[in-house]
Amino acid sequence: MADTKTVAPKEGAGTRFWNWLTETQVWTSIFRHDRPDTDRGRVLVMLSNVFLHLHPVRIRKSGVKLRYTWCMGGLSFFLFLVLTFTGLLLMFYYRPTLEYAYTDIVGLREHVPLGIMREMHRWGAHAMVITVWLHMFRVFMTGSYKPPREFNWSVGVIMLVLTLLLSFTGYLLPWDQLAIWAITVGSNMARATPFLGHEGPGAQLLRLGDVPLIHAADDARFALLGGTFVGEGALLRFYVLHCVGLPLGIAVLMAVHFWRVRKDGGISGPL
Amino acid sequence: MADETKPDTPAPKIVPQTGEATAAASTVRSPVAGATASAPPTGANPAATPHQTTTPAARPAAAPGPAAAATAGAHARPAAAAAPRPAAAPLPDLAGKTTSVASTGGAAAARTAPAPATAKAATRDPDDSSPLLTRRAWLGLAWGAFSAASAAALAATGRFMFPNVLNEPPQQFKAGFPTEYGVGVDERWKEKYGVWLVRTTDDIDNHVPGFYSLSVTCTHLGCTPNYLSAENKFKCPCHGSGFRLTGVNFEGPAPRPLERVRIVLAEDGQILVDKSRHFQRELGQWTDPEAFLKA
Numbered sequence: 424m425a426d427t428k429t430v431a432p433k434e435g436a437g438t439r440f441w442n443w444l445t446e447t448q449v450w451t452s453i454f455r456h457d458r459p460d461t462d463r464g465r466v467l468v469m470l471s472n473v474f475l476h477l478h479p480v481r482i483r484k485s486g487v488k489l490r491y492t493w494c495m496g497g498l499s500f501f502l503f504l505v506l507t508f509t510g511l512l513l514m515f516y517y518r519p520t521l522e523y524a525y526t527d528i529v530g531l532r533e534h535v536p537l538g539i540m541r542e543m544h545r546w547g548a549h550a551m552v553i554t555v556w557l558h559m560f561r562v563f564m565t566g567s568y569k570p571p572r573e574f575n576w577s578v579g580v581i582m583l584v585l586t587l588l589l590s591f592t593g594y595l596l597p598w599d600q601l602a603i604w605a606i607t608v609g610s611n612m613a614r615a616t617p618f619l620g621h622e623g624p625g626a627q628l629l630r631l632g633d634v635p636l637i638h639a640a641d642d643a644r645f646a647l648l649g650g651t652f653v654g655e656g657a658l659l660r661f662y663v664l665h666c667v668g669l670p671l672g673i674a675v676l677m678a679v680h681f682w683r684v685r686k687d688g689g690i691s692g693p694l
Numbered sequence: 695m696a697d698e699t700k701p702d703t704p705a706p707k708i709v710p711q712t713g714e715a716t717a718a719a720s721t722v723r724s725p726v727a728g729a730t731a732s733a734p735p736t737g738a739n740p741a742a743t744p745h746q747t748t749t750p751a752a753r754p755a756a757a758p759g760p761a762a763a764a765t766a767g768a769h770a771r772p773a774a775a776a777a778p779r780p781a782a783a784p785l786p787d788l789a790g791k792t793t794s795v796a797s798t799g800g801a802a803a804a805r806t807a808p809a810p811a812t813a814k815a816a817t818r819d820p821d822d823s824s825p826l827l828t829r830r831a832w833l834g835l836a837w838g839a840f841s842a843a844s845a846a847a848l849a850a851t852g853r854f855m856f857p858n859v860l861n862e863p864p865q866q867f868k869a870g871f872p873t874e875y876g877v878g879v880d881e882r883w884k885e886k887y888g889v890w891l892v893r894t895t896d897d898i899d900n901h902v903p904g905f906y907s908l909s910v911t912c913t914h915l916g917c918t919p920n921y922l923s924a925e926n927k928f929k930c931p932c933h934g935s936g937f938r939l940t941g942v943n944f945e946g947p948a949p950r951p952l953e954r955v956r957i958v959l960a961e962d963g964q965i966l967v968d969k970s971r972h973f974q975r976e977l978g979q980w981t982d983p984e985a986f987l988k989a
Contacts, residue, residue, distance in 0.1 A: 537854045538856060
């Protein structure tokens with residue numbers, strides 16, 4: 424009688440390796456759900472991923488229509504990421520002091536490989552200002568500022584101001600003639616701040632007898648420049664604001680903004 | 695008809711069985727076309743056989759009748775064989791897996807040109823509404839391009855961290871004429887170039903008067919020792935290693951003497967110190983002619 428023997432299904436080395444890999448502790452600690460081929464699986468992907476959890480599981484069909492959204496919000500965010508990344512790289516070479524600031528900027532073009540890094544940062548900044556404005560325009564034209572989205576509109580207005588301030592503070596850092604005089608002119612506006620600018624309306628009212636409380640060395644402009652003119656203090660102050668303060672603020676507001684987009688009925692569109 | 699792809703294949707028997715196929719047999723575009731023609735249900739085309747066992751179900755909208763199995767199963771290989779097709783045609787291994795192409799399979803199956811089909815291969819049927827790229831091919835292309843761009847950006851970023859110009863003192867410098875130095879340790883180059891220039895009347899290894907240049911890097915953990923003129927020694931402030939003026943270690947944890955660097959006379963008679971070349975006493979290198987300048 425012929426021998427019968429059980430033959431296991433043949434598995435290639437690749438299959439065996441894959442089975443082993445997906446059962447390791449490292450793998451299962453990273454990928455905690457099955458492939459997203461069911462509704463439940465897709466929900467789990469979104470909920471268990473810190474980068475995706477701001478996203479809704481589903482979106483309205485109009486939400487992916489370029490003609491409807493212009494993708495301007497997404498482009499603004501993308502440009503923010505680009506600017507963060509290129510800015511981080513520039514920080515490796517730039518020193519915000521009177522002695523080095525300008526020569527470091529020249530060195531970034533002449534001495535460092537990929538001399539367009541600074542240009543990418545510069546043009547990206549211009550582009551972000553444009554896309555943020557266009558995003559605002561689109562939101563206005565689609566009526567997406569109406570309740571319950573008025574809160575998010577306000578958050579967006581603050582982020583618009585922060586974007587402009589980021590652009591303004593970054594303008595000084597090359598420390599060339601254009602930068603110094605542009606900031607001189609721009610910061611002169613702070614002189615006219617009501618009550619808090621020494622040339623502003625009401626500032627003269629804040630005084631103790633003959634002693635003015637608001638003067639050139641303690642008003643809003645001084646707080647911005649760290650001095651009475653655009654000098655070393657202004658350069659360092661603008662650098663810290665540009666690289667740390669303003670990006671942190673806008674990043675927090677972006678989280679709120681994206682979260683509210685989702686909570687208030689998705690990207691634009693009727694509720 | 696489509697025998698240009700498989701010259702040894704018998705004339706396809708299936709074509710007469712599908713009326714529309716016969717009617718439209720004029721051009722080649724879809725990969726299905728070659729498949730139908732060259733892979734009769736008899737399995738005469740060996741290249742097509744493996745596919746027949748695996749994929750027929752994937753293409754429910756393929757040509758009706760006996761042609762269906764052959765059309766569905768044999769799509770891939772003949773498509774590759776009919777090489778001179780438009781660049782925009784679906785990738786061979788992807789073409790059969792999408793319904794967009796498959797839905798026109800019945801008609802497309804027959805749009806097979808009489809030889810030479812290559813001449814007409816570049817033309818696209820005006821009525822053909824199937825996409826130039828399948829969804830899968832397009833996504834593959836897009837992800838491939840994105841990955842390539844990302845990899846290039848990453849590489850460029852890595853390169854960015856290595857500047858082409860350094861604001862550091864050069865490795866070699868001219869230290870003036872020998873007559874400018876008296877016997878003993880000269881500290882004038884320590885700050886900028888990191889060397890002591892020492893003039894001796896009798897060197898420990900060369901036994902003649904002359905110059906040597908000591909690197910100011912401690913051989914223990916790399917701090918910079920101080921020259922203590924009152925005690926006539928170099929003393930490292932980090933862990934207390936001490937060195938004679940010759941550079942030889944005598945106290946503390948330093949395991950070996952300070953290193954000397956290349957010192958020669960330049961053509962103009964000045965002393966040339968070159969830090970790019972070091973000489974270690976424990977390796978017997980201090981007697982090298984460039985480790986000591988006789989004077």
